[in-house]
Amino acid sequence: MDSNIYGNTPPMLGGKNLTAATEYDTDILVYGVPWEGASTWGDYTGSELGPKQIRLSSARYSTYLPEFDHINVEDHMSFGDVGDVSVIPHDVPGTMDRIESFAENLWKSGKFIVGLGGDHGITYPVVKALTNTGKKVGIIHLDSHYDNMPHHEGDKFARSTPFMRLYETEGVRNESLIHTGIKGPRNKPETGKYAAEAGAVTLTINDIKEAKDLKAYANEIYDMASRDVDVVYLTICSDVLDFAFNPGGPVDGNGLTSYELLTMIHEFGKRGVCGMDFVEVYPPQDANQNSAHFVSTAVLYVLAGHINGGHHK
Numbered sequence: 001m002d003s004n005i006y007g008n009t010p011p012m013l014g015g016k017n018l019t020a021a022t023e024y025d026t027d028i029l030v031y032g033v034p035w036e037g038a039s040t041w042g043d044y045t046g047s048e049l050g051p052k053q054i055r056l057s058s059a060r061y062s063t064y065l066p067e068f069d070h071i072n073v074e075d076h077m078s079f080g081d082v083g084d085v086s087v088i089p090h091d092v093p094g095t096m097d098r099i100e101s102f103a104e105n106l107w108k109s110g111k112f113i114v115g116l117g118g119d120h121g122i123t124y125p126v127v128k129a130l131t132n133t134g135k136k137v138g139i140i141h142l143d144s145h146y147d148n149m150p151h152h153e154g155d156k157f158a159r160s161t162p163f164m165r166l167y168e169t170e171g172v173r174n175e176s177l178i179h180t181g182i183k184g185p186r187n188k189p190e191t192g193k194y195a196a197e198a199g200a201v202t203l204t205i206n207d208i209k210e211a212k213d214l215k216a217y218a219n220e221i222y223d224m225a226s227r228d229v230d231v232v233y234l235t236i237c238s239d240v241l242d243f244a245f246n247p248g249g250p251v252d253g254n255g256l257t258s259y260e261l262l263t264m265i266h267e268f269g270k271r272g273v274c275g276m277d278f279v280e281v282y283p284p285q286d287a288n289q290n291s292a293h294f295v296s297t298a299v300l301y302v303l304a305g306h307i308n309g310g311h312h313k
Contacts, residue, residue, distance in 0.1 A: 005055070009277060012116070012178050013058045013296060015079030026080030027312060028303065029111045033099055033126075035087045038155050044250070046284035051084055051116040053292040061296045068266075068304050076307045082106065096125045096157050103129035107275075110177040110305065112159045112301055117279030117296025119159035120147050121233045124166055130233065138222035138229035139166065139200040140221060140268060142261070143237035144183050144205075144252040146191035148198075160279070167198035167229030174199040176232075181240040183254055205254060214260060218267035221296055234265065236298065238280045238291055246294075248286025258294065262301045269305020276302055 004010050005019050012030040012108035032051025042176035084103045087095045103126045106113050115126055120143070130137055141147075141163065148167065156165065163179070166172045179195055183205035195202050201224055211217035227230045237250030245258045256264075265276075278298055281291045306312055 002292075005081055009052050009055050009240070010041065010059050011079070011081030012055050012114070013061060013063055013079050013299070014074075015081045017044040018080040019083035021080075021082070022079065024080060024082070024106075024109045027077040027111060028079050028114060029106050029109065030079065030081045030114045030116065031106060032084040032101065032124040033087065034084050035095060035099070035118045035122055037092055037119055037121045037154075037158050042286045044230050044282065046282045047117060047119045047280055048087075049283045050281040052117055054116050054278075054281060054295045055081070056295040057289050057292040060293070061300075063300055065300060065304050067099065068239070068308065070308065071304050073300055073303045077112070077303060077312050079165060079168075082158075091156060092157050095270055100125035100129045104132050104231065107133050111313075113275030115275070115277035116295065117277060119279070120164050120235075120237055120279045121157050121159045122163035122279060123277055126155065126219075127172065127233055128167055128169055130231070131169055135171065135230045136228070137172050138178075138225040138227070138232045140178050140180060140225045140234050140273070142180050142235070142240040142265075144181060144239045144250070144255060145187050145197055145237070146179055146182060147237070148191055148194045149188070152254075152284060157297065158297060163200070164194065164275065167194075167200065173229050175201070176225050176227050176229050178203060178221055181208060181256060184252055186278065192210075205256070208260065214263050215267050219271065220266040222271040223266070223267055226271070232268070232272065234268055234273045234276040234302065236276065236278045237260075238264070240279070248282050248289065248291030249280055250282075262298065265298060266305040269302040270309035272306070272309060272311050273302065
């Protein structure tokens with residue numbers, strides 16, 4: 001069927017199939033990165049299946065959010081799906097190059113870019129591609145973990161490393177890189193030191209939970225990320241959510257509720273982000289695909305904020 005981007009997989013949220021397009025004529029460009037690198041934990045694996053499952057799950061949803069004054073996102077912004085980066089299994093550097101080239105082409109379009117992971121290693125080449133266009137970038141990084149190790153058993157692009165690579169990227173302002181929601185003993189002791197040495201900001205789960213006004217706090221986070229940069233990029237690891245809300249993500253407790261995450265990212269959208277990714281959804285771990293389903297809502301909350309904030313006329 002021509003409307004599907006491959007097999008039985010429809011475009012995200014009923015968008016236009018742009019897989020064969022030479023020019024992009026929609027306001028939003030969704031793409032997938034079906035990549036899980038060499039770093040896996042035992043048998044906890046399968047994030048390369050995320051883009052397919054997220055799209056399949058999205059077929060259940062409209063773009064209408066009654067909780068935001070009955071906004072229908074597609075009345076304001078058009079969706080297009082450009083398909084997936086053609087990754088090369090077992091060639092990590094080659095795949096990173098392909099992601100960077102693919103993403104740079106999307107960034108040059110000036111559209112709102114939505115990436116579907118894949119593991120968190122994809123965020124480095126995506127943001128590197130954004131800096132290649134001449135933009136100085138701030139980053140709001142929602143995650144339980146810093147993901148800033150120098151390497152994983154020699155692999156500099158594993159899912160535990162992307163923010164170390166971004167600290168080293170000239171176009172990223174480290175002081176505007178906000179690690180948000182950090183918690184728990186699956187971080188290594190040196191990771192907090194690496195962040196501090198780079199000048200990045202750490203906001204823990206307690207900082208969020210103890211904030212008196214979550215919306216106001218989200219705006220403070222945005223203020224930090226937007227200082228002295230051209231654009232702010234949003235990257236969400238599923239495990240910033242408590243595992244009660246994220247059965248198809250890494251197993252981390254003491255996290256955000258779905259309401260808390262959605263409230264924060266809606267505020268970020270209102271203030272203005274240039275694009276986003278949502279990573280670390282593991283369909284094989286999730287009998288009901290709850291985590292894949294949640295991505296549609298998260299993307300729509302950011303976009304509804306983008307519209308309500310006046311960033312799309």
